[in-house]
Amino acid sequence: MALFDLPLDELREYRSDSTEPEDFDAFWSKTLQEAREHDLDARFEPVETGLSTVRVHDVTFAGFGGHPVKGWLVLPAAAGEPLPLVVEFVGYGGGRGLPHEHLLWASTGRAHFVMDTRGQGSAWGGGGGTADPVGGAPAYPGFMTRGIDAPENYYYRRVFTDAVRAVEAARSHPLTDASRTVALGGSQGGGIALAVGGLVPDLVAVAPDVPFLCDFPRATTLTDRNPYREIGLYLKTHRGRTADALRTLSYFDGVHFAARGRAPALFSAALEDQTCPPSTVFAAFNAWAHEEKAIEVYDFNDHEGGGPYQDRARLDWLRSYA
Template sequence: MLTDLGLEALWEYRSDYAAPPDFDEFWTSTLAEARDHDLAVALTPVGTPLRTLDVFDVTFAGFGGHPLRAWLRLPRGAEGPLPAIVQFHGYGGSRGSALQELTWASAGYAHLQVDVRGQGGVTPDPVGSGPAYPGHLTRGIESRETYVYRRIFTDAARAVDAVRTLPGVDPARVAVLGNSQGGGIALATAGLVPDVAALHAQAPFLCDFRRASLVGGERPYVELSRYLAEHRDAVPRVFEVLSYFDGVGFASRATAPAWFSAGLMDGIVPPSTVFGAYHVYKGQKRLAAWPYNGHEAGGADDVQAVLEGFRPILHPDGS
């Protein structure tokens, strides 16, 4: 069943989100502070039974100089410089196994799959927080300086910085992508690093927070609504903090060619929140609305369309 507005209403919907006046100043200073730390990129080869790809365990410095982990997959024997894909995973997940997510490297890209700090993987978050609802969405939500997605979005921008330093990677051809939380992180990265080459935001989480808190009936958004049910006097402050992290704000600043997707039966990310970001996106854009899909938002068919769409941008020589 539909979980939100019908398709015609979604095309008409506009978010009432407004960015705070110092949104850009906040993020400029945050990224400048992070970039004071050396990237400290290190690659360790990983032995696998794969015959067509080489895999490396990557470490680089993110927010606060904290070490982040990622997989780097490269097509074996490819002659560089290669275009690169930076991928972020879903909420509470991880970079997974070295043998997973082989599509992008198999298609001829350098593929950096980032392990989001403090979630289900191998990258810790050394920064503590105040009271939070179980999960990650309200961690550090007392202020914009302590909110967990300040660190995560900064890590993501640094991941782009890191992949651009790798031998055999063309720094001008770097795209960002992900599903759910990964799509939201990718969208934020496109807003923070304006010269990324392309974006795929598949059912992006972390957009249009206020509406999501009212119509999102499943986790993770229910974490926010339940936190506010306990902290009734914190509602104005919480949404002031979240205004610095809303995907709608980043979308209005991003200019890379973008592919969005939404499943109209998605109970996790309300489709209207995706449309809210899409409608203000500044760059060339497309949105695939999948009427009978849920949170997978078209799944492999959506990825195939993006592979085809990315090719003329990231492989302009037809290679």
């Protein structure tokens, strides 16, 4: 696929037309307040992995609604004092997988927490172990339209709340340094990292790669590739619901979380990416509030983005922050 979105010079100036709800901050403040009425109850159970360079804990904590959410905490084997903390969120359809899939960040001497995504983990990778016990109105298969009838019911209200609670859970372990916490992820994981960057005020850095869940008004009309296409197919059946759906989605748009970003950020975009079109990524990048921000651009890549090259870029970049 050749370039299909705006030219790079226009991407660097692009701003989203997504309308921020007037009660955006109140909505999220209330959501997180309700979640914190439940005891975090973070439990860290050592697991035998056969790996000699890391120690792994099977983690369970209370997320949205007090629902149990799983994760892995991977620590360097010799860890004896609090370490910089990397909290990672995974891509659409995936789960936390198996511990040996998560060796990079612990190999740098950091603590690494990987959050399972509720209801997902059955499309690729090593699987997941977190259910989503909340039902909802009729939805198109997938996750993008679950509860799209109202912001209070939307699936990503639960996921983003889980993610904030994941940071709190990871920070509660005695071998993590809460003052040096980084949030990162790719695709859906990048979109979740953006939300965390807007909701957790004291992160030291945020690194969303080819982030999903950004600039819904443009994304849903520019690409016909899933997962965004799930929304269009839902609206193809539920005619006349477009305005209502976009209103719900506006509470979860990475552009609005980016406007509240208080930490340095490293983004990435791929100019042939039809899953998360580059203009939607730049919409969030250009809205990011903290003045220390950079974006890696991969000219001829699709949704794989920079892959290992972006890993290398993040490794170099994070040395300055955690």
